Amino acid sequence: xxxxxxxxxxxxxxxxxxxxxxxxxxxxxxxxxxxxxxxxxxxxxxxxxxxxxxxxxxxxxxxxxxxxxxxxxxxxxxxxxxxxxxxxxxxxxxxxxxxxxxxxxxxxxxxxxxxxxxxxxxxxxxxxxxxxxxxxxxxxxxxxxxxxxxxxxxxxxxxxxxxxxxxxxxxxxxxxxxxxxxxxxxxxxxxxxxxxxxxxxxxxxxxxxxxxxxxxxxxxxxxxxxxxxxxxxxxxxxxxxxxxxxxxxxxxxxxxxxxxxxxxxxxxxxxxxxxxxxxxxxxxxxxxxxxx
Amino acid sequence: xxxxxxxxxxxxxxxxxxxxxxxxxxxxxxxxxxxxxxxxxxxxxxxxxxxxxxxxxxxxxxxxxxxxxxxxxxxxxxxxxxxxxxxxxxxxxxxxxxxxxxxxxxxxxxxxxxxxxxxxxxxxxxxxxxxxxxxxxxxxxxxxxxxxxxxxxxxxxxxxxxxxxxxxxxxxxxxxxxxxxxxxxxxxxxxxxxxxxxxxxxxxxxxxxxxxxxxxxxxxxxxxxxxxxxxxxxxxxxxxxxxxxxxxxxxxxxxxxxxxxxxxxxxxxxxxxxxxxxxxxxxxxxxxxxxxxxxxxxxxxxxxxxxxxxxxxxxxxxxxxxxxxxxxxxxxxxxxxxxxxxxxxxxxxxxxxxxxxxxxxxxxxxxxxxxxxxxxxxxxx
Numbered sequence: 001x002x003x004x005x006x007x008x009x010x011x012x013x014x015x016x017x018x019x020x021x022x023x024x025x026x027x028x029x030x031x032x033x034x035x036x037x038x039x040x041x042x043x044x045x046x047x048x049x050x051x052x053x054x055x056x057x058x059x060x061x062x063x064x065x066x067x068x069x070x071x072x073x074x075x076x077x078x079x080x081x082x083x084x085x086x087x088x089x090x091x092x093x094x095x096x097x098x099x100x101x102x103x104x105x106x107x108x109x110x111x112x113x114x115x116x117x118x119x120x121x122x123x124x125x126x127x128x129x130x131x132x133x134x135x136x137x138x139x140x141x142x143x144x145x146x147x148x149x150x151x152x153x154x155x156x157x158x159x160x161x162x163x164x165x166x167x168x169x170x171x172x173x174x175x176x177x178x179x180x181x182x183x184x185x186x187x188x189x190x191x192x193x194x195x196x197x198x199x200x201x202x203x204x205x206x207x208x209x210x211x212x213x214x215x216x217x218x219x220x221x222x223x224x225x226x227x228x229x230x231x232x233x234x235x236x237x238x239x240x241x242x243x244x245x246x247x248x249x250x251x252x253x254x255x256x257x258x259x260x261x262x263x264x265x266x267x268x269x270x271x272x273x274x275x276x277x278x279x280x281x282x283x284x285x286x287x288x289x290x291x292x
Numbered sequence: 293x294x295x296x297x298x299x300x301x302x303x304x305x306x307x308x309x310x311x312x313x314x315x316x317x318x319x320x321x322x323x324x325x326x327x328x329x330x331x332x333x334x335x336x337x338x339x340x341x342x343x344x345x346x347x348x349x350x351x352x353x354x355x356x357x358x359x360x361x362x363x364x365x366x367x368x369x370x371x372x373x374x375x376x377x378x379x380x381x382x383x384x385x386x387x388x389x390x391x392x393x394x395x396x397x398x399x400x401x402x403x404x405x406x407x408x409x410x411x412x413x414x415x416x417x418x419x420x421x422x423x424x425x426x427x428x429x430x431x432x433x434x435x436x437x438x439x440x441x442x443x444x445x446x447x448x449x450x451x452x453x454x455x456x457x458x459x460x461x462x463x464x465x466x467x468x469x470x471x472x473x474x475x476x477x478x479x480x481x482x483x484x485x486x487x488x489x490x491x492x493x494x495x496x497x498x499x500x501x502x503x504x505x506x507x508x509x510x511x512x513x514x515x516x517x518x519x520x521x522x523x524x525x526x527x528x529x530x531x532x533x534x535x536x537x538x539x540x541x542x543x544x545x546x547x548x549x550x551x552x553x554x555x556x557x558x559x560x561x562x563x564x565x566x567x568x569x570x571x572x573x574x575x576x577x578x579x580x581x582x583x584x585x586x587x588x589x590x591x592x593x594x595x596x597x598x599x600x601x602x603x604x605x606x607x608x609x610x611x612x613x614x615x616x617x618x619x620x621x622x623x624x625x626x627x628x629x630x631x632x633x634x635x636x637x638x639x640x641x642x643x644x645x646x647x648x649x650x651x652x653x654x655x656x657x658x659x660x661x662x663x664x665x666x667x668x669x670x671x672x673x
Binding site for chain 1 (some may be wrong): 398400401403404405434435436474477479504505506507509510548549550551552553555556558559560561562563568571604605606607608635636637658659660
């Protein structure tokens with residue numbers, strides 16, 4: 001098994017005829033993902049290397065049986081595209097673009113609650129279940145199939161850690177990039193729960209970074225609700241106090257959002273935190289009984 | 293994007309939130325003229341994008357126009373937490389009977405806007421939250437339902453504001469602040485203090501206004517408020533070239549792709565005993581031109597003693613990064629050693645390009661090796 005995307009995924013790419021959408025959509029197809037349709041308003045009836053293009057997502061659902069959407073339209077138009085996917089009956093929506101206005105994501109997030117939709121992103125690298133499906137921009141060749149779940153707020157740092165795991169002979173069940181924006185569709189906790197429910201995922205690596213308090217919340221959730229062992233890495237110990245959301249932002253969460261605070265919260269919940277990407281991979285390998 | 297007090301107040305005014313009359317000045321003479329126009333006592337306030345200006349001597353009361361000129365001369369040029377004061381706001385002085393606090397911000401956890409109101413204003417809100425959390429009246433707004441007047445009533449009663457005149461004015465201010473927050477795509481609108489004058493008039497005496505960078509494309513007027521002078525020169529150049537760059541105080545120049553990987557690189561540099569000179573993210577693209585621009589920005593910092601490239605190709609192709617490095621070395625003289633680590637998309641091709649060139653570049657196999665090497669080279673310089 002895997003989570004979010006797998007061999008049952010029937011993918012529609014919103015924006016398949018655009019430069020990025022085409023490049024990555026076809027790359028996902030070449031990886032083995034079942035790409036069934038593209039959507040670009042005004043280009044219905046065309047095709048992209050044999051993949052039919054429709055004017056609306058609803059047509060892609062009704063005529064091509066799409067159940068998962070990869071949103072590859074620019075940030076200012078992403079929210080509209082997500083609403084369209086959700087309203088057309090798509091159950092899994094993965095939004096890649098950066099620069100989606102936060103207020104729009106706030107409304108999208110609240111809209112999809114209770115509608116049984118899994119939204120990943122925006123501003124994320126996507127989701128990869130090795131040997132099953134790749135939906136997004138994660139370079140599939142770095143990863144191999146296995147039993148480690150990987151969830152991260154960052155893109156390239158995820159690749160770095162995946163690479164370190166692969167070097168040690170460890171594969172992944174699914175790699176999920178949840179995105180680094182203030183409002184994203186799925187939190188660490190949402191993904192950790194899915195990994196917890198996945199019998200194939202034996203260990204989990206969580207990759208966080210400074211800002212917000214999602215890692216602290218995840219730490220409490222792991223301590224209270226999870227039996228699958230979790231390993232963590234946090235980036236940003238030496239980052240200067242960045243452009244946070246001012247005073248009000250910090251007191252809501254009651255956390256400073258620093259890497260140190262996150263590490264403490266994770267360790268207090270019994271989670272091992274690696275100091276470098278290399279070290280976290282080694283810790284997982286040791287726990288898995290692989291000789292480093 | 294953070295706005296100056298005077299810019300935030302301009303937006304407040306636009307949405308009908310009462311503020312005191314004021315003028316912007318950049319010289320003591322302008323301050324004098326502004327004070328003359330306003331008349332009577334004025335407050336001279338440093339405009340800086342940081343807190344703590346009061347304690348740093350950046351806010352002073354002036355008796356008249358001549359005094360305003362003197363106070364302006366004292367404040368202009370002050371260094372407040374690394375920000376040099378170049379602009380001052382001359383504002384009509386207000387009698388203050390009470391100081392409240394009002395804000396609306398993103399609650400990232402709840403994924404809803406959150407209002408906070410307390411009668412304990414004029415001090416840092418963190419302090420109130422710490423010592424007397426019950427004094428803060430908090431309420432989330434459902435972004436789909438939008439703001440409803442009952443929410444303002446609940447906030448006001450929750451904060452213990454019982455004067456009917458104040459209640460009426462604050463009710464209106466809360467509604468208008470929500471409008472400003474949504475219509476300006478703000479991440480934070482904070483009024484501290486929200487004052488009550490001896491005559492019972494409620495007014496915003498300060499503003500903290502942060503606007504979502506991702507929404508600036510539809511707010512040309514707010515985007516134009518960005519003050520490039522507020523950034524260090526390297527950051528200004530970077531911004532013009534579209535490179536994400538933050539100056540730090542170490543000596544190892546860092547260039548990577550993706551914010552998480554770059555932050556991780558800074559940490560690894562520290563573990564190797566060094567200090568990073570900057571945070572520089574090439575972003576998702578990282579074409580050859582982007583690399584040239586970023587390298588120019590990093591090399592313009594005289595503190596940089598060695599330069600580390602840490603690239604994990606995804607969308608970014610390592611061969612393009614390698615070409616960018618070689619192009620940059622052709623175009624400009626960089627007399628500091630460069631260490632490069634490439635992995636991911638087209639990494640082999642990228643490494644081959646660098647190794648076959650006669651450029652003095654150290655190609656290292658892993659992130660840790662590269663960090664150690666860059667630190668060694670900086671220390672040896």
